[in-house]
Structure formats: C-alpha cells, structure tokens
Amino acid sequence: MRKLINRLDAICHPFPGVHVLGLVGSLLFVGALVAWPAVGETVNQTGESMPIPALSMVLERTEDLSEPVLPLTTRTERVEEGDSLSRLFSRQDLEAQVLHSLTQAERGQVRISQLKIGQSVEFRYDSDNILSEIAVVHSPFHQTIATRSDGSWTINQQYREAEIYIEHARATIDSSLFLAGERAGLSDNLIMELADIYGHVIDFVHEIRKGDQFVVTFEKRYLDGEFIEYGNILAAEFINSGESFIAVRFEDTKGDVGYYDQNGISLRKAFLRAPLNFRRISSNFSHSRKHPVTGIRRPHRGTDYAAPTGTPVYAAGDGKIVHRGNKGGYGKTIVMKHGSSVTTLYAHLSRYGKFRTGQKVKQRQVIGYVGSTGLSTGPHLHYEFIFNGVHRNPRTILNKLPKAKSLPKSEIARYRRIAGVLIGSLDAQRSHDELAFQSITKP
Ligand SMILES: [Zn+2]
Incomplete structure (x- = not known):
C-alpha cells in the first residue's frame, strides 16, 4: 500500500498547483501526500510532462549510491548457439579448475552453468587480474552472481528494483491509433496494449473517427537514471465519437489484474469488437459497405475488414471450432x-x-490469417456474428449478451480510491494541456 501511495503521489506531480490541491482534497490518505518533495514544482515551471520518480525510488537510489564500489574489470561474453560455461571459460583463458570449483558451489535452483542463447555473462577481474565474480545477466533487473572469496564460490540471485517514473501521453487521432500513438511517443507494445485494453468496447478499424482522442498514464522503468523499458498502463481515457471510455488498472486482493471503468465494471467482455490484429491496418475512414466483388451496396450479413494478407485473425470469444474448411464463395472459412x-x-x-x-x-488466439480466397477481389476478413440464428451487428447486440464482470463489494472501496486519483490525473492532464493550448493561441 505504501508503495502504491508513493506511486500515486508521483502521478500528482506534473500538474499545476491548483490541480494538485484539487486531487489532494479528493483523497482519503491526504497525510501521505502532503510530504512530497519540491521536485513537482520544478516540473510545473517547465510545463513539460517530465518523468518524476516515486519518492520511495528516490530514497532507494540514494542508498545504492552509498554502497562501496569495487574496482573490478569486466569482460563480457555473449552466449552463442552451442556455448557452455566451459567454452566461455576457455575463451577467457581461464583454467578448468576454476570452473570445477564453481560448479561445485551450485545447489538446487541457484545455478550458473545453465545458459541461454543471447544472454551475456560478465567475467569480473580484480586488480591482480584474478577472476573474482561471474554474473549471468538474465535481464537488467536480475542477475545470477557467483562470488569468490578464499578460493571458494558462493552463488546468489541478485534482483534490482526499477525506478518507476509515471508519464502521460495524449493524442488526437487523424488516421490511425498506431500513428497517433507513435506521434505521442508511445512504444509499439504500449499502443498494442492500449488497443487490447479497449479491444472489447471499440472496433479500432470501423468505429475510430478523425478527432478521437486518448490520454494515457503509464510507467517507465529506469535503472541508475537510464531508461530500460515501458511498464504498465495505469489508466487511460479514450474518447470515441464524443463518448468517453475510462480504463483503470486494478489488481484485486487475489492478484488478478484487470482494467475497469469508473464504476468498477470490467472492460473485458465476452467478445472482441474487431476479431483481428489491426496493427497493419492504417486507415478505414473511407470504408464503405460496397461488396468487394459486385461493387454495389446491398444488405450485408457481416462486417468486412480490409487488411493485408497474412494479418492474424483472432477468435472473437472463447468457444469451439465447428467448421474449418472451404465453404463456397466464402473460401477458406472458420466457424466457431x-x-x-x-x-x-x-x-x-x-x-x-x-x-x-x-x-x-x-x-484472441489466432485461428487463421486474412486472405482473399472464395468470392473476393482483395484481401479482407469477412466476419459474421450470429445470435440465436440471426445475423447481428456485434455492437448493437452487446447489451443482450452476458453482462461484463463487475468488481465485488469487497474490492470496490479500494478500487474507488485508486481510480479516483488516476481519473483525476487524466482530467488534470487534459485541462493542463488545454490551458497551455489557450495560452499559445491567445493573441
Ligand atoms: Zn463480406
């Protein structure tokens, strides 16, 4: 909880004082928030959404710096196909006897000789050029380290906690979610994650409109001040044709993570809105319902998604495949x-x-790939949604389907506290941007 408060604390920083006060007033744990340092003010002056470390992370980093640094020389080996620790040892001109004493120190799960291709192994030598440490680097946050003292080895796992910074991005869409996301500085994976979060409520191919907007609050993970990777999306708001969709990340007491709206209703539904990976589908604003072969408008029993051949097609919901094969003009077809x-x-x-x-x-498991088999002039997915034997538009049928899961009473109070802060930060980000925009446009 302490950690969470610190993290929420950090979210409040990038806003002008008035917004911060507004947020604080709405919080139940005001006490934890009044003590934040002056870093927030610096950011407010610049008016940029610079990352601010959570307070706990700042403290941890200070402790790290106070540790004594051993003057070791590191030579790094990269694990290639067919490599073993003994091969790396011979590349380092080390004696087999050292390897022997090292492997004798291995016990249970703490092993250093099991290497994976692509890993790097750091050989660290002291000032007399004697091997004193070997580190197998699993990730920037996890190493297995063997340390030698008095001729024998001890092997330990070393975990480092990332410094987590919280950032916001905001974008207006003019051709596709992906292009807007890239312009806003989001990574591909983060955009894909955003698309996944909203994949049950918005059809990002047909329903997205020029002028749709999103604001997203997300984590960035750093080590020693260096950016390592993007973390979780904490909250987002997507405005689709003027309708606002809020998503807040919440881990319940059982450890299950999900995204919920302002009322604690899950954004995860029984069916995806668009059953395909639309990463490579750029723009569909000019989409018409003309039949791809006859070229005339006519009542259509499904939805067409023009997409490049090979685009993965997802199962729209959990179910069973009842047909897989050719089906007349439909070409290669799956029925679930x-x-x-x-x-x-x-x-x-x-x-x-x-x-x-x-x-x-x-x-969301891949059941096939977009193509142009059967009666079709260009690659597209033809998708039908049949409810009680009648073809329906998945959007209009949504409220007849089983209701999405809501958070139980036991979780809702905690959820509301977290969501209140995060949604407040989205609002503040939006009005902050609007204020900045006004000051630019005013004569
Ligand atoms: Zn069709």
Whole structure:
C-alpha cells in the first residue's frame, strides 16, 4: 500500500498547483501526500510532462549510491548457439579448475552453468587480474552472481528494483491509433496494449473517427537514471465519437489484474469488437459497405475488414471450432460456436491457425490469417456474428449478451480510491494541456 501511495503521489506531480490541491482534497490518505518533495514544482515551471520518480525510488537510489564500489574489470561474453560455461571459460583463458570449483558451489535452483542463447555473462577481474565474480545477466533487473572469496564460490540471485517514473501521453487521432500513438511517443507494445485494453468496447478499424482522442498514464522503468523499458498502463481515457471510455488498472486482493471503468465494471467482455490484429491496418475512414466483388451496396450479413494478407485473425470469444474448411464463395472459412446462442464466422482466409475442428479456443488466439480466397477481389476478413440464428451487428447486440464482470463489494472501496486519483490525473492532464493550448493561441 505504501508503495502504491508513493506511486500515486508521483502521478500528482506534473500538474499545476491548483490541480494538485484539487486531487489532494479528493483523497482519503491526504497525510501521505502532503510530504512530497519540491521536485513537482520544478516540473510545473517547465510545463513539460517530465518523468518524476516515486519518492520511495528516490530514497532507494540514494542508498545504492552509498554502497562501496569495487574496482573490478569486466569482460563480457555473449552466449552463442552451442556455448557452455566451459567454452566461455576457455575463451577467457581461464583454467578448468576454476570452473570445477564453481560448479561445485551450485545447489538446487541457484545455478550458473545453465545458459541461454543471447544472454551475456560478465567475467569480473580484480586488480591482480584474478577472476573474482561471474554474473549471468538474465535481464537488467536480475542477475545470477557467483562470488569468490578464499578460493571458494558462493552463488546468489541478485534482483534490482526499477525506478518507476509515471508519464502521460495524449493524442488526437487523424488516421490511425498506431500513428497517433507513435506521434505521442508511445512504444509499439504500449499502443498494442492500449488497443487490447479497449479491444472489447471499440472496433479500432470501423468505429475510430478523425478527432478521437486518448490520454494515457503509464510507467517507465529506469535503472541508475537510464531508461530500460515501458511498464504498465495505469489508466487511460479514450474518447470515441464524443463518448468517453475510462480504463483503470486494478489488481484485486487475489492478484488478478484487470482494467475497469469508473464504476468498477470490467472492460473485458465476452467478445472482441474487431476479431483481428489491426496493427497493419492504417486507415478505414473511407470504408464503405460496397461488396468487394459486385461493387454495389446491398444488405450485408457481416462486417468486412480490409487488411493485408497474412494479418492474424483472432477468435472473437472463447468457444469451439465447428467448421474449418472451404465453404463456397466464402473460401477458406472458420466457424466457431460460443455457448448455445452465439456463432461467429471468419471467411476468405489465406490459411488456418493451428486449431482444428472440434477444438476449444480461447479469445484472441489466432485461428487463421486474412486472405482473399472464395468470392473476393482483395484481401479482407469477412466476419459474421450470429445470435440465436440471426445475423447481428456485434455492437448493437452487446447489451443482450452476458453482462461484463463487475468488481465485488469487497474490492470496490479500494478500487474507488485508486481510480479516483488516476481519473483525476487524466482530467488534470487534459485541462493542463488545454490551458497551455489557450495560452499559445491567445493573441
Ligand atoms: Zn463480406
């Protein structure tokens, strides 16, 4: 909890004083927040959304710096195919006897001789050029380290905690979510994650509009002041055709993580809105319902997604494959059954995924790839959603489907506290940007 407060504390920093006060007033744990350092003010002066470390991380880093630094010389080996620790030893001109005493120190799970291709192994030598440490680097945050003293080795796992900075990004879409996200400085993975969070409520191919906006609050992980990787998306707001969709990350007491709206209702639904990976689908604003072959508008029993051949097609929901094969003008087709009332169909595929007829499939598993088989002039996915035997638009049928999971009473109070701060920070970010914009445009 302490950690969380510190993290939330950090979220409040990048805003002008008035917003910070507004946020603080709405919090139950005011006491934890009044003590923050002056770093926030520096940021307010610059008006930029600079990353601010959570307070706890600042303290930890100070402790790190006070540790004595041993003057070791490091020579790094990269594990290639066919490498073993003994090969690395001979590349380092080390005696086999050293390796022998090292492997004797291995016990249980703490092993240093099991290497993976691509890992780096650091050989650290003292001033007399005697090997005193070997570190297998699993990630920037995890190393297995063997240390020698008095001729014998001890092997330990060393974990380092990232310094977590919290940042905001805001973008207005003019062609696609991905381009807008890239312009806002988000990584591909982060954009994909944002798309996954909203994948059950927004069809990012057909429903996205020029002028749609999003604000996202996310973590960035640093070590010794150096950026290592992006962390979790903590909160987001997506405004689609004027409708606001809030998403707040929440880990319940069982450790399950999900995204919920302002009322604590899960954003995860029984069916995806667009059953394909639309990473490579750039713009569909000019999409018309013309049939791709006959070229005339006519009542259409499904939804067409123009997409490059090979784009992965997802199972829209958990279910079972009841047909996998050619189906007349549909070409290569998959049909899935989801419980007793819903059937989904995916047509014109170029090829199938690994699942066969009769197999159970989970939502978002790849069941096939976009193609142009059957009666089709260009690569696209033809998707049908059939409810009780009638073809329906998945969007309009949504409220007839089983309701999404809400957080139980036992979790909701804690959720509201966290969501209150995070949603407040999204609001503050938006009005902060608007204020900045006004001051630029005013004569
Ligand atoms: Zn179609």
